[in-house]
Amino acid sequence: xxxxLFYWSALAAYVGSAIGYIGGLAFDRRRFRVAGKTLAxxxxxxxxxxxxxxxxxVGHGPYISTYEILSSSAWVAVFFFVLLEWRQxxxxxxxxxxxxxxxxxxxxxxxxxxxxKMLPPTLRxxxxxxxxxxxxxxxxxxxxxxxxAIFFLLKRSRPAAGGYxxxxxxxxxxxxxxxxxVVFGFICLTVMIVSGAIWAHNSWGQYWxxxxxxxxxxxxxxxxxxxxxxxxxFRWQGTVSAWYVIAAFFFSxxxxxxxxxxxxxxHSQYMVG
Amino acid sequence: xxxREKYQETILSVLASLRFSFVLLLLLGLLVAQRAIxxxxxxxxENPPWFIRAMNGLGLDxxxxxxxxxxxxxxxxxVNLGLASRKMVQRIRAKQRSVRGMRDMASIRALPAxxxxxxxxxxxxxxxxxxxxxxIRATRETGGGETSFCGEKRGLGHWGVLFFHLSxxxxxxxxxxxxxTRYAGLFDLAIGETFVEARGNYAxxxxxxxxxxxxxxFALRLEGIDLSYWKPGALRQNASTVxxxxxxxxxxxxxxxxxxxxxxxxxxxxxxxxxxxxxxGLEAADSAGTKALGRxxxxxxxxxxxxxxxxxxxxxxTLVLDLELFTDMLGGIGGLEALGxxxxxxxxxxxxxxxxxxxxxxxxxxxxxxxxxxxxxxxFVSLTxxxxxxxxxxxxxxxxxxxxxxxILGLLITYFWVPEQYWAVVRQEEGRERIVAGAVxxxxxxxxxxxxxxxxxxxxxxxxxxxxDG
Numbered sequence: 001x002x003x004x005l006f007y008w009s010a011l012a013a014y015v016g017s018a019i020g021y022i023g024g025l026a027f028d029r030r031r032f033r034v035a036g037k038t039l040a041x042x043x044x045x046x047x048x049x050x051x052x053x054x055x056x057x058v059g060h061g062p063y064i065s066t067y068e069i070l071s072s073s074a075w076v077a078v079f080f081f082v083l084l085e086w087r088q089x090x091x092x093x094x095x096x097x098x099x100x101x102x103x104x105x106x107x108x109x110x111x112x113x114x115x116x117k118m119l120p121p122t123l124r125x126x127x128x129x130x131x132x133x134x135x136x137x138x139x140x141x142x143x144x145x146x147x148x149a150i151f152f153l154l155k156r157s158r159p160a161a162g163g164y165x166x167x168x169x170x171x172x173x174x175x176x177x178x179x180x181x182v183v184f185g186f187i188c189l190t191v192m193i194v195s196g197a198i199w200a201h202n203s204w205g206q207y208w209x210x211x212x213x214x215x216x217x218x219x220x221x222x223x224x225x226x227x228x229x230x231x232x233x234f235r236w237q238g239t240v241s242a243w244y245v246i247a248a249f250f251f252s253x254x255x256x257x258x259x260x261x262x263x264x265x266x267h268s269q270y271m272v273g
Numbered sequence: 274x275x276x277r278e279k280y281q282e283t284i285l286s287v288l289a290s291l292r293f294s295f296v297l298l299l300l301l302g303l304l305v306a307q308r309a310i311x312x313x314x315x316x317x318x319e320n321p322p323w324f325i326r327a328m329n330g331l332g333l334d335x336x337x338x339x340x341x342x343x344x345x346x347x348x349x350x351x352v353n354l355g356l357a358s359r360k361m362v363q364r365i366r367a368k369q370r371s372v373r374g375m376r377d378m379a380s381i382r383a384l385p386a387x388x389x390x391x392x393x394x395x396x397x398x399x400x401x402x403x404x405x406x407x408x409i410r411a412t413r414e415t416g417g418g419e420t421s422f423c424g425e426k427r428g429l430g431h432w433g434v435l436f437f438h439l440s441x442x443x444x445x446x447x448x449x450x451x452x453x454t455r456y457a458g459l460f461d462l463a464i465g466e467t468f469v470e471a472r473g474n475y476a477x478x479x480x481x482x483x484x485x486x487x488x489x490x491f492a493l494r495l496e497g498i499d500l501s502y503w504k505p506g507a508l509r510q511n512a513s514t515v516x517x518x519x520x521x522x523x524x525x526x527x528x529x530x531x532x533x534x535x536x537x538x539x540x541x542x543x544x545x546x547x548x549x550x551x552x553x554g555l556e557a558a559d560s561a562g563t564k565a566l567g568r569x570x571x572x573x574x575x576x577x578x579x580x581x582x583x584x585x586x587x588x589x590x591t592l593v594l595d596l597e598l599f600t601d602m603l604g605g606i607g608g609l610e611a612l613g614x615x616x617x618x619x620x621x622x623x624x625x626x627x628x629x630x631x632x633x634x635x636x637x638x639x640x641x642x643x644x645x646x647x648x649x650x651x652x653f654v655s656l657t658x659x660x661x662x663x664x665x666x667x668x669x670x671x672x673x674x675x676x677x678x679x680x681i682l683g684l685l686i687t688y689f690w691v692p693e694q695y696w697a698v699v700r701q702e703e704g705r706e707r708i709v710a711g712a713v714x715x716x717x718x719x720x721x722x723x724x725x726x727x728x729x730x731x732x733x734x735x736x737x738x739x740x741x742d743g
Binding site for chain 1: 291292294295298299301302305306308309312313316321322325336457503504507508509510511531532533534535542544663664665670673674677680681684685688689717718719720723
């Protein structure tokens with residue numbers, strides 16, 4: 001009961017925060033942005049408490065059922081954004097995209113079953129927690145990199161535009177920060193694959209089994225590895241880099257979320273709840 | 274001779290080039306994608322959507338044709354990484370030498386991140402304080418009315434890419450060691466039974482490894498099984514308690530092992546397996562008094578309607594026994610109580626159907642009881658729970674995991690410990706001091722340029738109210 005109360009409070013705070021950020025972007029009022037930020041932080045805290053209560057009630061982390069996966073993904077996205085805004089204030093306008101996405105995810109989560117799933121012993125591992133956290137961080141950072149790539153393309157196509165585009169950092173800095181986020185996502189992806197391999201070794205005595213989802217994740221790693229290589233070898237930057245980041249993200253969505261939904265391999269139950 | 278040397282040089286330079294490694298990575302990505310399609314092709318899909326059908330159409334039927342290209346690519350990648358690493362060390366050393374050298378004002382002004390401003394006095398102290406605050410180890414030279422600075426921050430960052438490259442060598446060395454030393458086997462144990470580690474004692478075992486193939490000869494006896502289910506088919510807990518002896522018969526003690534918590538004995542990892550059930554001891558005796566004792570395995574049912582059945586052939590006869598086990602012991606397993614209730618007799622019994630030479634005979638043997646059929650006496654002598662284990666010996670695993678750690682460390686250093694080099698010159702000019710400062714970094718240059726400009730602005734405004742000139 002307490003968990004759902006915190007959950008709904010967080011959802012309400014996220015809705016308020018989204019209105020604040022969108023208002024800040026549309027009317028260029030600082031007051032709106034401050035309200036958006038305050039509500040995002042409050043929502044993140046309330047949401048964190050809801051997740052902890054859920055953890056205590058079901059005896060495992062929030063990564064088994066659809067409700068838990070979507071809810072924790074929304075929390076990671078908001079946490080990541082709050083952290084980014086705290087460190088680099090110029091990214092505040094990104095809240096207009098992140099906060100609506102967060103409350104939509106939470107809304108979708110409520111459509112899933114809230115029933116506590118029975119946890120098989122293979123899933124009781126500290127490595128699973130590491131694996132899941134870094135998977136979420138990878139997706140969150142690569143998603144924000146996509147947002148930066150889109151802003152870069154918009155800014156590049158209309159260099160003299162005013163409004164919200166003028167309030168964003170320069171195109172060169174957007175490109176640079178997007179690159180930095182892809183690097184962070186790539187490292188998280190690496191930790192995700194490595195921790196998965198260690199967990200598989202502990203569970204089944206085999207660190208790599210060429211399972212379909214496992215192999216696709218390696219392909220995603222190589223796709224982003226090629227991007228980093230291309231940035232050094234061919235000096236990819238600007239438009240080429242932005243389009244690559246967008247295409248690579250859609251490919252990773254296909255590999256991580258769409259394919260495991262249809263192809264029932266070892267990962268299906270964990271990845272689509 | 275010179276022509277030959279030139280060719281060799283060209284080949285070496287191509288093999289060491291970044292473009293070549295990019296092409297190799299691209300090809301490797303395509304091969305791994307092919308493996309992923311092959312893996313998903315073999316999974317049963319009910320009405321797959323069009324895009325999965327289309328993807329599957331691109332996949333081969335077997336991964337075997339990929340083996341040679343895969344290993345070939347890996348070999349070329351290693352050559353490329355080796356040669357590139359050599360080149361990289363030379364480049365890092367050159368960079369380290371260059372950072373120790375001073376630059377004049379003109380060359381600092383040519384740097385992409387640079388600033389120029391004037392202060393009334395104490396420009397040297399201002400810059401020294403700036404370098405100290407930023408944690409830059411700077412050196413200073415004075416002469417000809419000028420003071421020059423040069424310094425570096427996060428110098429270790431130069432070696433990040435090399436760490437990253439080395440990690441691939443370590444991972445591949447681990448994989449090679451794995452191929453040479455790995456073997457794995459399965460065995461089942463009933464409570465009280467002992468397994469001695471030797472190839473002949475496994476129910477299934479992989480081919481002997483090329484290195485360290487000898488039997489380890491340690492022994493483990495199953496003392497207890499901790500098995501429970503959330504519901505039939507959904508495992509809740511699967512753990513075992515074993516007593517372990519080393520190869521010399523010295524008792525090492527009692528140990529627990531469970532899923533996700535393997536037991537390591539003499540370099541061999543013992544994992545809790547997923548198969549479990551009962552082993553029935555069945556004794557067959559003919560009229561001449563010849564006896565044979567057999568172990569018949571029955572697996573636990575995964576669904577309420579599933580039966581525990583097994584089929585065995587009586588040795589030395591053409592008789593086949595179709596056996597079905599009923600036991601109240603099933604109800605004693607957590608989560609399977611409902612299945613136990615189905616076994617109304619609440620005792621252990623075997624329903625036997627004997628098939629041989631077109632004759633069929635059905636009967637029942639209670640625990641401890643016997644049955645005569647075709648001149649053979651069958652006795653149901655024991656019923657014990659059993660569990661399965663998976664053993665694997667692989668000396669490559671710690672090396673591979675060490676390589677993974679190096680890989681992550683290399684990536685972190687490469688991208689988040691980025692070296693920054695700074696140069697500055699302070700010159701006395703008409704009662705003022707002119708400062709020209711510049712810096713370079715290898716990654717995220719635009720953000721660095723912006724940050725450097727902000728820092729110089731602050732430095733200039735802190736320097737007796739002067740502003741940036743350029």
